[in-house]
Amino acid sequence: MEILGYAASVFIGILLGLIGGGGSILTVPVLVYLLGVDAFLATEYSLFIVGISSLAGSFSYFKKGLVNFKTAVIFGIPSVVSIFLTRHYLLPLIPDEVFRINSLTVTVTKDIVLLLVFAGLMVVSSYKMIRKSVEPVTGTVRSEKNNTILAAGQGCMVGMLTGLVGAGGGFMIIPALVGLLKTPMKVAVGTSLVIIAVNSLIGFFSSIDHVKIQWNVLGPVSAMAVVGIVIGSQLSDKINGAKLKPAFGWFILVMGIYIIIRELFL
Structure with missing residues (x-):
């Protein structure tokens, strides 16, 4: 199982490097089902793995001039604030035992709730990946100022999801960068990696004092993801990630449905 977990980590990195997101959605399931990490701790580990690998991948895009730092700030600051509030105030509100049905001897724990939320996120992200991409219309209906405000609002949503389940949120970031801020696709991928890196690492280090980190697990998985994202960034010139x-x-989508069935019925 550990070998499968490390191989999956490389795959996660490659996807992040190629399409600027999406790969991180697999991090928590890999940690939980292949490496035996409990769901709450997996969300914390995921922040570091996604953050450090995205940081490594962003260097390649930066050297090619494919990172827009102004856009990263517009999107990133609301995300960071939202992550901090979610990790420090929202997550602690979820009790270890959410509810119990005595007649059915069913207990729904915090870990199950987090995995179900994550599975729902996977289903939503799969829809966004499967549907045909629509190029932004050149004649904008909204003003640039309104688009900037909408992008900042999207950043808040991404931050909440990142803080709650440890996903980078690239599947939401890139459509916002392309559709609202009119960022070219390649630049959107590079900028997305910067935003994901900053969001995830700040989220990780802001709550590291509340969990016990097993670096013997986290270190090798992170290293494999970094290897993957370096490979993915190099392949991005030859393969159309879209x-x-x-x-x-x-x-x-299949993975998300599997998690829902496993947690609710198995």
């Missing part, structure tokens, strides 16, 4: 999205979307 063409991979629908196939990966179907895979994510």
Whole structure:
């Protein structure tokens, strides 16, 4: 199982490097089902794995001039604030035992709730990956100021999801960068990696004092993800990541449904 977990970590990195998101949605399931990490701790580990691998991948895009730091700030600051509030105030509100049905001897724990939320996120992200991408219309209906405000609002939503379940949120970031801020696709991928890196690492280090980190697990998985994202960033010049999205979307959909069935019925 550990070997499968490390191999999956490389795959996660490659996807992040190719399409600027999506791969991180697999991090928590890999940690939980292949490496035996409990769900709450997996969300914390995921922040570091996604953050450090995205940081490594962003260097390649930065050297090619494919990172827009102004856009990263517009999107990133609301995300960071939202992550901090979610990790420190929302997550602690979820009790270890959410509810129990005595007649059915069913107990729904915090871990199950987090995995179900994560599975729901996977289903939503799969839809966004499967559906045909629509190029932004050149004649904008909204003003640039309104688009900036909408992008900042999207950043808040991404931050909440990142803080809650440890996903990078690239599947939400890239459509916002392309559709609202009119960022070219390649630049959107590079900028997305910067935003994901900053969000995830700040989220990780802001709550590290509340969990016990097993670096013997986290270190090797992170290293494999970094190797993967370096490979993915190099392949991005030769492979059109957008063409991979629908196939990966179907895979994510199956995984999300599997998690829901496993946690509710098995």
